[in-house]
Amino acid sequence: MQFGERIKELRESQGLLQRQLAASLEIDTPMFSKIERGDRRAKREQVLKLAQLLNTDEEELLTIWLAEQVYQLVENEAQALQALKIAQHDINQANTK
Amino acid sequence: MQFGERIKELRESQGLLQRQLAASLEIDTPMFSKIERGDRRAKREQVLKLAQLLNTDEEELLTIWLAEQVYQLVENEAQALQALKIAQHDINQANTK
DNA sequence: TATGACTTGTCAATATTTGGCTAATATAAG
DNA sequence: CTTATATTAGCCAAATATTGACAAGTCATA
Numbered sequence: 001m002q003f004g005e006r007i008k009e010l011r012e013s014q015g016l017l018q019r020q021l022a023a024s025l026e027i028d029t030p031m032f033s034k035i036e037r038g039d040r041r042a043k044r045e046q047v048l049k050l051a052q053l054l055n056t057d058e059e060e061l062l063t064i065w066l067a068e069q070v071y072q073l074v075e076n077e078a079q080a081l082q083a084l085k086i087a088q089h090d091i092n093q094a095n096t097k
Numbered sequence: 098m099q100f101g102e103r104i105k106e107l108r109e110s111q112g113l114l115q116r117q118l119a120a121s122l123e124i125d126t127p128m129f130s131k132i133e134r135g136d137r138r139a140k141r142e143q144v145l146k147l148a149q150l151l152n153t154d155e156e157e158l159l160t161i162w163l164a165e166q167v168y169q170l171v172e173n174e175a176q177a178l179q180a181l182k183i184a185q186h187d188i189n190q191a192n193t194k
Numbered sequence: 195t196a197t198g199a200c201t202t203g204t205c206a207a208t209a210t211t212t213g214g215c216t217a218a219t220a221t222a223a224g
Numbered sequence: 225c226t227t228a229t230a231t232t233a234g235c236c237a238a239a240t241a242t243t244g245a246c247a248a249g250t251c252a253t254a
Contacts, residue, residue, distance in 0.1 A: 018231065024157055031213055033232055040212075057138040067183035079160040080188050086164035088181050091171065115200065128244055130201055137243075 003047075003065045010054040011036075024053050041069065077085040100144075100162045101135040107151040108133075121150050122184065 011021060019036070022032035027045050042072040047065045051058040074080035108118060119129035122143050131137040139147070144162045150154040171177035 017169035017229095020121070024194060027212090028214060029230085030215085030232070033230095034213095034241080039232090059176060061124055062174065063179045064183065066171060066174055067187070069170060070180055070184040071187050073170060074163060074184070074188070076161070077159065077163055079156060079163055081185065082160045083163035083167055084181055084185050084188070086161065087167040088178065090164070090168050091177050093183070094172070095202085114198095124243085125245060126199085127203095128247085130199095134201080136202095140243085179200070 001064060002038055003042065003061070003068050004036045005052060006061070006064060007054070008036050010056055014054065016054075021053060026048055038068075041065075062064070098161060099135055100158070100165050101138065103161060104147060105133050105149070107153055110126075111151065113151075118140070118147070121161045124145055127176060138162075 011018070018032045018036065019029045022029045027030065027046075031040065035042045035046075042065060044065075046063075047061050048058060051061045070084070074083055077083065108115070115129045115133065116126045122129065124143075128137065132139045132143075137181045139162060141159075141162075144158050144178045145155060167181070171180055174180065
């Protein structure tokens, strides 16, 4: 599930329009549309605001938003999986330490 | 093993100076120093050139270079591990498809 | 002290991202 | 067929981030 898809799903389930959420985020509607379609990425603070506006779990949104960025960073690298594995290991090290 | 560390290790094992590699990369010595210490990140093309200059495996360098970027992207997020897991899954999907 | 290797700090150049504006498309109602 | 509303597409400017150069600093050694 992509970030934009999820936003759209939540927005529509609550009968909200793009322009309403756009106004709350203080961006224009075309910009919001692009975020929803994955054409532009949302900023972290926008993700947090969206979680509030859509009455949904902040962590869930942050997770898929982050995952999408990681994916975009490594997607066309042959070493993507290896790199992710190393990063995972490093995070674990940092956490247990 | 960090990217910069590895570069330094390889460089020293071959008796090369920072200014020599810097010249080959067409950057100045201070810039190279920063890359080696992890203060600045190398560009992808610089990684490839370094692999050549240091007679080492291009894939190995690319892997740790990529891993470092992934790490920096997620390091201060509580959802880091979850996000990495999702990204991994998405890469696998894309690969098998 | 003098020299060579490396590091630090700051600033300008460059590239990337973000957002706004206008116009286009789509859908539905009259 | 028009009109009205929602969404999308394309383009350009503003804002931000990245990259690099330069000057000055430290450290080690002769």
